[in-house]
Amino acid sequence: ESLYKINGWGAPYFGINSSGNVAVRPHGIDTLPHQEIDLMKVVKKVSEEKSKGGLGLQFPLIVRLPDVLKNRLESLQFAFDSAIRSQGYDSHYQGVYPVKCNQDRFIVEDIVEFGSKYRFGLEAGSKPEILLAMSCLCKGSDEAFLVCNGYKDAEYISLALQAKQLRLNTVIVLEQEEELDLVIEISQKMGVRPVIGLRAKLRTKHAGHFGATSGEKGKFGLTTIQILRVAKKLKLVGMLDCLQLLHFHIGSQIPSTELLADGVGEAAQVYCELVRLGAGMRVIDVGGGLGIDYDGSRSPDSDNSIGYGLEEYAVAVVQAVSYVCDQKFVKHPIICSESGRALVSHHSVLIFEAVSASAAKNPTADSVPFDFVEGLTGEVKADYMNLTSAAIRGEYQDCIHYADQLKGRCVEQFKEGALGLEQLAAVDSLCELVANATGVSDNVRTYHVNLSVFTSVPDFWGIGQSFPILPIHKLDQKPGVKGILSDLTCDSDGKIDKFINGESSLQLHELESGGSNSGYYLGMFLGGAYQEALGGLHNLFGGPSVVRVSQSDGPHSFAVTRAVPGPSCGDVLRAMQHEPEFMFEALKHRAEECGGHEEEEIACVAALVGGFARSFHNMPYLATTDSTTTTT
Ligand code: PLP
Known part of the structure; x- marks a missing residue:
């Protein structure tokens, strides 16, 4: 467990079971042993053919865990409830979920359902987001807030006012001063009295990567x-x-509760001033920022971690608000937060397969065809002789020096056409042997994974954020290989070579077999926020398949309550304005033109056309042998 720090970032939801597999504890610390979900059992159920009782889905795969989502929401609510009780705070907490973190219909519907008894609401930042938030909240508590943030035009403001007409507890938060005139004009025209909020640009500045939003020069407010x-x-x-x-x-x-308290305290002063000026103030919305400990270090010094837990966060907010309000004799406001990352990160696990690995570099003297030496002349020959004598003397630094020099000169000679491919390969082997013998060989191997970093881990590519990644099985066996993960895209940025422990390689197990069903599965954890909506279609790799897995008291500890294959090749082509139906017809027409009228030729055309149909229907990722032959 310590190798991958799973107890640090994974507790209380993820651990390793006695079979050496990653197990999910869906109800956090309240999970009973028989309720634990073995992720490899989920993999088996999902990947097995339908005829064998499986779901026949292709990887990569997102496993959504609604029980974990519920537990996160309740943990956040209970943290505030308990801080409010312990601080003698005279109002309540009422959170909203910023849908931009993950707009997936079932996540938003779950949050509305699980949060209904806590008056938990939604936050939207664009017109499609307000539409989805409005329709989902129709099934929620009437008191739940619908917080309308983001840049707004007349249509957005009209939608927000229509939400008010539907008796949703809607607040239009002014992001820019100019929005006010529109709000006044449209609300008067519609005869709807709006509830208005405003976003303050605070002086408190968060210095980390995500702090560009804050401070006087911040983009918003x-x-x-x-x-x-x-x-x-x-x-x-x-x-x-x-x-x-x-x-x-x-x-x-937000890295620390000190910074949080500083910001909340400043905002509370603004709040009290607005009360003094006669505004109808009743809510302070502390925004998002409740962080996630991605590397398990619980340290405020990196973007990958934070120095507090849910309870400390809630206490810091409640204390800072009450301190200022008490000083100013202002009635305690309702505290709202827009925690997104903290709510949805844990509930989704991305599972993908390693399909092959670069060969281990274990050169032996036998692997070097020493007869290449005969063709060497001049300086190159001298380098070789120097290298040999240094090796005999056991002078490692000299060996490395002469090997580098030899290689450099040989490459030059190759470029000039003076050295053959076999000789250059022999020099490469010799240099590998030297690197290995002198201990400078990094021995880091490349594991090719059936995944697109651009689609599924965009924050790694875009902002260098590391997520916990580890094999989800074989954890009772010592991994013997150091590897980086290289994805399927034709792009050198499509790799993961930085991990939560700060290392540039990951401890992995030797693959037993290659191919797209190598059977070696890795999981990326804590990626439930932002990654899905930010992910792109680079090389036209679309999203993963998705299953929803709930804890069940039946014969198995889990039930798959929803299974959706990832977008097909046809779907991703459509997203770029291609028309798969016409494309298919064009290919079919061409195949018929190329074919003849003999029985065998007709069968050959039918096989071609059937193959095209399957290719449009299948996912763009590397397919297992089973799924390539699946017909539409
Ligand atoms: N509210 C606003 C206005 C935001 O801009 C964001 C994200 O940056 C959030 C809430 C969610 O923040 P987090 O995911 O850190 O909780």
């Missing part, structure tokens, strides 16, 4: 001057009572 102008204008039009919520967001992955 209203400055002090603008806040005052908004309050004055609202007063002028008799709508100051509509201003009820103060929002801020100092960035994702």
Whole structure:
């Protein structure tokens, strides 16, 4: 467990069971032993052919764990409830889920359902997001907030006001001063009294990667001057009572509770000032930023970790708000947070297969065809002689030096046409032998994985963020190989060569067999937030297959309650404006033109056309032998 630090980042949801497989504890610390879900059993169920009782799905695969999602939501709610109780805070916590973290229908519906008894709401930042949030919240609690953030045009504002007409507890948060005129004008036209919030640009600055949002030069929010102008204008039009919520967001992955308390304290001062100016304030929305400990170090010094847990986060927020409000004799506001990453990261696991690995570099003297030496002349020959004498004397540094020099000169000679391919290969083998013998060989091997980093781990490529990755089985066997993961795209950035322990390779097991059903499965954890919507279609690799796996008390500890294959080649082509149906017809027409009228030729054309149909239907990833032959 310590090799992959699973107890650090995975607790209380992930651990290793007695079979050496990763096991999910779907209810966190409340999980009973018989409720644990062995991820390899899920893999078996998902990958096995339908005729054998499986689901016949292709990898990569996202396993969604709604029980984990529920546990995260409840843990966040309970952390605030308990902080509120312990601090004697005189109001309540009412969170919202920012749908941008993962807009998947079933995640949002689950959150609305699980959160209904806690009045848990949704936050939207664009027109499609508000549409989905509105429709999902129709099934939720009437008191749940619908927080409308982001840049807004007249249509967005009309939608938000229509949500109010549907009696959803809607707050239009002004992100820019200009939005105010639109809100006043449209609400008066529609005869709807809006609830308005404003996003403050705080001075508190979060220094990490995600802190670009914060500080006076941050992209979002209203400055002090603008806040005052908004309050004055609202007063002028008799709508100051509509201003009820103060929002801020100092960035994702807030590293420490000190910084958090600093920001919340500053915002609470703004809140109290708005109360003094006569606004109808009743909610402070502390934004997102509740972080995730991706590397299990619980350290505030990296973007990959944070120095607090849910409880400390909640206490810091409640304390900072109550401290300021008590000083100013202001009634405690409802505390809202927009925690996204902290809510959805754990509930989804990405599983993918290693399909092959580069050969181990274990050269022996036998593997070097020494007869190449006969063809060497001049300086190259001298380098070789020097290398041999250094080796006899056991002078490793000299060996490395002469081997490098020899290789460099041989490459030059090869480029000039003076050295043959066999001789160059022999020099390469000799240099590998030297590197191995002198211990400078890095011995890091490349594992080719059936995955697109651009589609499934875009934050690794885009911002260098590391996620916990480990084999999900064989964890009772010592891994003997150091490897990096290279994906399927034709792009040298499509690799993972930085891991949560700061190392540039991962400890892996030797593959027993190659091919797309090598049977060696890796899992990427904590990727439930942002990765899916950010992921692109590089090389036209689409999203993974998705299954929803719930804990079950039946014969197995789990039930697959939903299984969706990933986008097919036809689907991803359609996303780039191609028309798979016409493409198929064109290929079919061509095949018929090329074919003849003999029985055998007709059969050959039919086979070709059948192959095209399957190719459009199958996923773009490397297929197992079974799925390539599956017909539509
Ligand atoms: N609210 C706003 C306004 C945001 O910009 C973000 C993300 O950056 C969030 C909430 C969610 O933040 P997190 O995922 O860190 O909780």
